[in-house]
Amino acid sequence: MIKVWLSSDPATCIEGGLEVIPAEINDPDVISWIEIQSDDDQLLEKALRQLQCHPLAISDTLRLRHPPKIEYFEKQIYILYRGVKEAKGNLLFDHQQISFFISERCLITVSRGHSQGLALVKQGKSFAQLLQSPLNLACTAMHFSSRIYLDEVLQFDSVLGELEDELLSAGSDQTLVSLTAYKSRILKLIRTFNYHQRITRVLEKDDGTLMQIDANSFHIINDLNERFERLFSLSSMHYDICGDLIDGYLSITSHQLNNTMRVLTVVTAVFVPLSFLAGLYGMNFDVMPELHFKYGYYLLLGIMACTAVSLVYFFKKKKWF
Known part of the structure; x- marks a missing residue:
């Protein structure tokens, strides 16, 4: 599935397919967002080559498992982001790899199926205004996706409190198994958030080599960076607490x-x-x-x-x- 949103001013937004309005995409006065959702590698490669994306970026996009990254090419900023396809609770996520090809007048996103972060952007009231800046649009999509991560991580606070009370009152091997499983899940999230932090830090240090970052874009990037820093610090704290609870339970068991x-x-x-x-x-x-x-x-x-x-x-x- 390929969808295109075109805008020449904040009050105008046209939605269609790539095959319906190919001419407007190359119009220098039109800003476009091209969303590609497909599991077909041949279709993805063909579409991205037609859109003049860099071959190395296309290769990274087609890989099923690749760490999040940011890379600068001659005409595009390429961001590989690990988004959320579904949040299953208890820090279990069905992750989804999303590729962002960002240029001055065009944003291209590639995902293998529905993305919650991209869907939330399209549902937002300021979508037409965000469409005026491909960089802001990409950062906002990542921000919406990170909010899903944040909600789940914050909800885990109460779960961790219950596990701590259970461990102190009547600890069991089942509690230990649960804590070990949570610790493993948190470690995976820490790795993901660490990669995402690197992306936003690179964007923060951008000197305008490829595109000018205005004050609004800088604030959006800074806000996104703070979100990932918070996610990273919260996850690290929860990881340490799980480790302390496991060590405490083992110490109590050993003492008994x-x-x-x-x-x-x-x-x-x-x-x-x-x-x-x-x-x-x-x-x-x-x-x-x-x-x-x-x-x-x-x-x-x-x-x-x-x-x-x-x-x-x-x-x-x-x-x-």
């Missing part, structure tokens, strides 16, 4: 295990000399001391009882038990 082993060790230490005495007098020899002593049984029981009591008293005095 140590207490259990200490009790078992004391019990074993108490019964070892008793077992020794029982084994000693249980040996089958014809001649043994006190074998025929009338009160030998009671004497041995008394010695064993005194030994056990003495050991228990000693362990309690040392606070080992």
